[in-house]
Structures are given as structure tokens and as C-alpha cells.
Amino acid sequence: MQRVIPLVLVWLTLFAGVAQAEPQWLTLPPTPHLPSPDKSGYAAVNGVKIWYAAFGHGKPVILLHGGLANSSYWGRLVPTLAEHYQIIVMDSRGHGRSTRDSEPIGYDLMAKDVLAVMDFLKVPKAAIIGWSDGAIIGLDIAINHPDRLTRLFAFAANSDPSGVADIAQSPVFNKYLARAKTEYESLSATPKDYDAFLAQVTKMWETQPHFTAELLQRIKTPTWIVDADHDEAIKRSDTLFLADQIPGSALLILPAVSHFAFLQDAPQFNADVLHFLAQDGAN
Numbered sequence: 663m664q665r666v667i668p669l670v671l672v673w674l675t676l677f678a679g680v681a682q683a684e685p686q687w688l689t690l691p692p693t694p695h696l697p698s699p700d701k702s703g704y705a706a707v708n709g710v711k712i713w714y715a716a717f718g719h720g721k722p723v724i725l726l727h728g729g730l731a732n733s734s735y736w737g738r739l740v741p742t743l744a745e746h747y748q749i750i751v752m753d754s755r756g757h758g759r760s761t762r763d764s765e766p767i768g769y770d771l772m773a774k775d776v777l778a779v780m781d782f783l784k785v786p787k788a789a790i791i792g793w794s795d796g797a798i799i800g801l802d803i804a805i806n807h808p809d810r811l812t813r814l815f816a817f818a819a820n821s822d823p824s825g826v827a828d829i830a831q832s833p834v835f836n837k838y839l840a841r842a843k844t845e846y847e848s849l850s851a852t853p854k855d856y857d858a859f860l861a862q863v864t865k866m867w868e869t870q871p872h873f874t875a876e877l878l879q880r881i882k883t884p885t886w887i888v889d890a891d892h893d894e895a896i897k898r899s900d901t902l903f904l905a906d907q908i909p910g911s912a913l914l915i916l917p918a919v920s921h922f923a924f925l926q927d928a929p930q931f932n933a934d935v936l937h938f939l940a941q942d943g944a945n
Contacts, residue, residue: 686927687892687920690837693845694737694925696751697744704760705752707778708771713759714752714779718744721812722788723939724776725751726796728818728921729863730842732758732849735793738928739935747939750788752779754795756859758849767862769795769871773802777810789813791935793924794895798871801904804883805873815938816904817888818896818921821873825900832894834920878907885911886938890919 702715715733717740725736733751743749754772756762765771776799780788789812792800797819804814820826829835843860847853887905889896905913916923916930924931 685892686918687890688834689926690834690841690922691925693734693841696734696737697741705779705782707782708755708775709763709765710755710775711761712752712755712775712779714750714783716783717741717749717751718747720747722785723747723749724780724785724788724790725749726776726790726792726799727751727754727757728794728796729867730757730839730846730860731793732845734758734845735924739791739924739932742932742936743939746936747789750779750783750785752776753849754799756862758845759851761851762859762862767866769798769802769866770806773799773806776803777807780810786810787812789815789939791815792817792819794818794921801873801878801881802871804881804885805877808881808883811883813939813941814883814885815888815935816885817923818890818893819887819904820871820896820900821878821904822871822900823868825897825903826867827893827895827897829895834922835894838922873904875903875907878904879909881908881911884941886914887911888914888916888934890916890921890923892918892920895921 696715697717699715699717704711704713723743725739727733727735732753736751740749753760755775756767787810790800797816800814800816801819804811843856846856846859885908887901887908889901905911914934919926
């Protein structure tokens with residue numbers, strides 16, 4: 663009987679640990695690292711230098727990160743996709759390793775940067791996987807340059823500033839903002855300019871985008887509108903608006919994750935992206 667008591671205590675301790683564990687949508691796992699690229703460098707486009715890296719072979723797929731982030735956030739997705747496709751990541755202007763100039767950062771301008779990097783790499787058309795600001799950039803391209811896109815996976819986009827939720831009280835998002843500053847200071851060629859960079863991005867968030875129903879209805883690119891069931895940054899009503907207005911689009915709500923789903927549940931996110939890409943017979 664004496665041997666049973668310690669065993670019971672062990673089980674109770676384990677159960678208590680599980681019971682107290684935070685739901686994964688309230689966590690912010692570490693930023694992963696990218697694998698070694700097949701090639702990487704800087705594309706001098708539109709007055710700035712955009713850092714890029716390429717992995718694998720096959721049909722091209724471009725991964726666009728969210729605001730204040732960098733391409734390293736795709737570190738758990740790239741190895742999975744690179745087994746089947748040519749994967750291209752790039753740091754948006756002013757973000758990560760890329761530079762910025764005096765021109766205010768905006769979605770139209772960042773979309774032009776994506777097209778210019780595609781031209782630099784001689785990629786006529788590609789699928790885009792976008793997260794948050796990256797998804798908005800993808801929508802911008804789908805509206806204005808549909809000939810450059812094959813498919814669009816738009817995760818956690820908003821159509822208008824009114825579609826953004828109040829993130830001021832979100833512990834996860836505040837932890838992300840603190841991390842973004844540290845990462846900027848370690849990656850940027852102008853590490854002391856974070857406050858000015860943040861002010862520009864914040865102004866963009868407050869004033870852009872403005873995807874009306876009329877604009878969204880022009881999208882002909884096969885599109886999935888994707889969000890998380892616990893997204894702390896995007897209002898569900900705005901996600902539904904995007905899906906309702908884009909002709910033929912599909913709606914996917916990922917379970918038990920938030921705005922950082924690709925970190926919180928990478929196997930689920932990766933499988934959904936692979937399934938999305940397979941719809942055009944790329945496999």
C-alpha cells in the first residue's frame with residue numbers, strides 16, 4: 663500500500679500540471695529559425711533593399727509575414743512546403759533585414775515590392791500565403807495585379823481599419839509587440855530607428871486598407887479566407903465580410919488558435935496550407 667501512495671501523488675501532480683496549462687491560443691511560442699536557403703540576398707527595388715530567401719523546387723509559393731514581424735516566423739512552415747514547392751520568403755520594407763526610405767509604408771507600396779522581387783527572381787506568377795499584413799498585401803495584389811497570382815491563402819486579414827479588434831489588453835499581442843522590438847533591433851540595418859518604424863506601421867494600421875465590397879468582388883484568384891477561432895486582432899464579422907464578398911472564395915476557421923496559429927499549432931496550419939496548394943493540382 664505504501665508504494666501506491668507515491669504513484670497517486672505523481673498522477674495528481676501531472677493532472678494538476680495539465681489542468682493549469684494555458685490553452686494554446688493564449689501562448690506565444692518562440693520565433694523559429696528558417697532552414698538554410700538554396701539562395702538568399704537582397705533585391706534592390708523601389709528605392710529599398712528587400713531581403714529574400716528561396717528554398718526547394720517546384721511551383722513558386724511566396725510567404726508574406728505580418729506587421730512588425732520578419733520571415734523567420736515562417737520557420738516551421740518552410741521545411742514542410744519546400745518538399746513540394748519553390749518557397750520564397752521576403753522581409754517587407756522596413757521589417758527584419760529589409761530597409762526602408764522616406765516614403766510612408768503602405769499596403770500598395772509593399773505589394774509593389776512583392777511584384778518587384780518576383781521580377782528580380784524571374785517569377786511570373788506565384789501562389790501567396792499571407793499572414794495579417796501579408797494577407798492584406800496578397801489581397802491588394804489579387805485586386806490590382808491578378809495576372810501575377812495563382813492562388814491566395816489569406817490568414818488573419820482585415821478589409822478596413824474598423825475590422826481590427828482592440829488588442830491593447832491582449833497579453834499575447836503585447837508579448838508579441840515586445841518581441842517584435844527586440845527582433846527589429848537584432849536584424850535591422852537601422853536598429854535604433856524602431857520607434858519611427860513603429861509609428862509608420864501604426865499609422866498604416868489606423869488608416870489602411872479600404873477593401874470595399876466592389877473591390878473584393880473583382881477578385882478572380884482562387885482564394886481562401888482563413889482566420890483563427892480565438893484571433894485577438896481581427897473581428898470575426900470582418901473575416902466573414904471578406905469571405906462573403908470574394909467570388910468563389912472558401913472560408914476556414916482554425917480551431918483552438920489565435921493570430922499566431924502557425925506557431926501555436928504548426929502541424930494543423932501546415933496541413934491546411936498543403937491542402938490549399940494541392941487544389942490546383944500542383945502535386
